[in-house]
Amino acid sequence: MDKKFTGLLRTILVTLTALLFCSGPALAAATINGAGATFPYPVYGQWAWLYNKETGVKLNYQSIGSGGGIKQIQAKTVDFGASDAPLQADELDKSGLLQFPMIMGGVVPVVNIPGIEAGKLKLSGATLANIFLGKINKWNDAALVKENPSLALPDTAITVVYRADGSGTTWIFTNYLSKISKVWQDSIGNAKAVKWPAGVGGKGNEGVAAYVQRIKGSIGYVEYAYALQNKLAYSLLQNQAGKYVAPTSATFQAAAANADWAKAEGFYLVLTDQPGDESWPITGASFILVHKEQANAATAKAVLSFFDWCYRKGGGTAEKLDYVPMPEKVVSLVEKAWAEQIKADGKPIWP
Numbered sequence: 639m640d641k642k643f644t645g646l647l648r649t650i651l652v653t654l655t656a657l658l659f660c661s662g663p664a665l666a667a668a669t670i671n672g673a674g675a676t677f678p679y680p681v682y683g684q685w686a687w688l689y690n691k692e693t694g695v696k697l698n699y700q701s702i703g704s705g706g707g708i709k710q711i712q713a714k715t716v717d718f719g720a721s722d723a724p725l726q727a728d729e730l731d732k733s734g735l736l737q738f739p740m741i742m743g744g745v746v747p748v749v750n751i752p753g754i755e756a757g758k759l760k761l762s763g764a765t766l767a768n769i770f771l772g773k774i775n776k777w778n779d780a781a782l783v784k785e786n787p788s789l790a791l792p793d794t795a796i797t798v799v800y801r802a803d804g805s806g807t808t809w810i811f812t813n814y815l816s817k818i819s820k821v822w823q824d825s826i827g828n829a830k831a832v833k834w835p836a837g838v839g840g841k842g843n844e845g846v847a848a849y850v851q852r853i854k855g856s857i858g859y860v861e862y863a864y865a866l867q868n869k870l871a872y873s874l875l876q877n878q879a880g881k882y883v884a885p886t887s888a889t890f891q892a893a894a895a896n897a898d899w900a901k902a903e904g905f906y907l908v909l910t911d912q913p914g915d916e917s918w919p920i921t922g923a924s925f926i927l928v929h930k931e932q933a934n935a936a937t938a939k940a941v942l943s944f945f946d947w948c949y950r951k952g953g954g955t956a957e958k959l960d961y962v963p964m965p966e967k968v969v970s971l972v973e974k975a976w977a978e979q980i981k982a983d984g985k986p987i988w989p
Contacts, residue, residue: 651729658847661870668940673700674720674893675806676843678741678924680697681862681959682720682904685952686724690946693845698798701842705804705830711735711927717941718928722806723830724748727904732909738905738943738972741925742894742962743861745810745890746885746920750856751777752792755871757884760785762876763818763911763919769887771822772814772836792855799849799858801811802839804830810922811859814910817921825928860891872967880912883920890962899968905975942988949973 672682686697699705704721711719712733720740732736747766749759765781768774776780780793790881801808809830816823826832838853840846846858847868862885865872869925872881883889893912899905909921926945932938949972953963964972976988 640675644791652873655718668694669698670718670845670937671697671698671716672707672717672718672720673702673710673743674925674927675704675722675746676701677722677743677810677845677861677922678720678845678862678961681741681952681961683958684947684955684959685944688952688955689947692947695940695944701844702757703801703830704806704809705844711929713892714929714933717937720924721927722922722924723809724906724908724925725904725927726906730904730927733928734930736975737897737925737927739907739925739964740948741956741964742890742909742921743863743960744805744885744893744918744959745814745859746872747857747859747875748850748865748872750850750852751794752854752873754789757872757874758786758789758870759873760876760882760928761873761986766875767815767819767822768780769796770800770835771819773800774927775836778866780985794855797856798834798837799846799853799856800834800837800839801831801842801859803841803847803896806830806922806924807843807859807861808832810908810910810920812923813908814821817911824970851863863961866960875919877915877917878913880913881915881917882917885956885960887960887962889916889918890921890960892916893918894923894962899971899982905972913964916940930979930981932980932982932987935985935987938980938982938987942980947972948955 648706682699690696704723707719707721710716721841723736735841775796777794812828812832816828840849843860843864844879846860847864850856850858897907911919949969955965980987
């Protein structure tokens with residue numbers, strides 16, 4: 639046999655063997671593509687890095703806000719969308735989507751007031767709403783002084799910083815304000831994007847954090863991990879029980895403790911203004927959105943395998959970043975829904 643032909647045949651055989659050994663979901667979906675909420679981005683980034691080290695599968699996640707994530711999954715330009723604003727059952731059905739909770743955490747008011755350290759400023763829900771309504775515009779306003787008699791609050795103008803993009807963080811924040819302020823509910827409402835009465839807008843949790851860092855006298859709202867990472871001064875908040883509490887894993891868990899996911903149609907559940915002495919009042923879950931009918935079984939299986947790994951092995955990482963992992967009973971409900979509802983060519987994807 640000709641030596642050149644023999645060498646070529648050997649090369650072809652080696653290549654085919656390698657392809658056979660590398661075939662399957664990991665090869666078919668070497669990269670998983672997702673987009674959406676900035677709220678869970680810190681933990682998704684850590685999970686992605688650890689999962690890639692263990693499996694070789696990469697996660698490409700665009701932190702563009704919940705509104706963008708919903709649009710992209712509806713348009714089928716990504717493998718999954720992420721939103722902190724849960725969709726109602728009829729919205730899910732209209733787009734052929736399955737929604738499930740991935741992680742829980744807290745949205746926190748952050749401030750830049752010279753001389754005021756993290757966890758020192760106390761805010762009731764009513765006072766917080768009036769600040770964002772533009773009714774309280776100085777840090778030494780009588781309402782703030784009454785709540786904080788031990789603080790030397792300056793005669794400084796308040797600059798409100800809000801999310802300029804469609805945001806699940808905004809949805810959670812305005813959901814809370816709508817619950818504790820009728821004026822807010824009637825004039826502004828609860829949505830991923832609202833018409834703010836005052837202030838400046840930043841894109842993403844990152845943008846809000848950056849503005850608050852730069853503008854003296856400012857107040858904004860971000861996911862707690864961003865407050866920690868950027869060393870922002872967060873405020874205490876008065877909860878439904880009348881207690882001023884700090885944002886911590888324990889207070890997020892307290893707010894989530896009574897959540898009954900089994901009764902939540904389409905896993906739609908809102909955790910703001912929950913009862914309990916220790917509950918953080920602006921707690922929320924972040925959700926993943928996937929299509930029930932999948933065009934590529936291997937890609938769909940790779941996506942679900944990643945989130946299964948996050949549920950099973952990502953809890954410690956989540957807690958280090960002050961997120962609350964989903965309880966095992968909720969994970970069981972979610973993966974049961976995967977098995978029943980996610981299909982390709984009429985066949986189940988999971989397990």
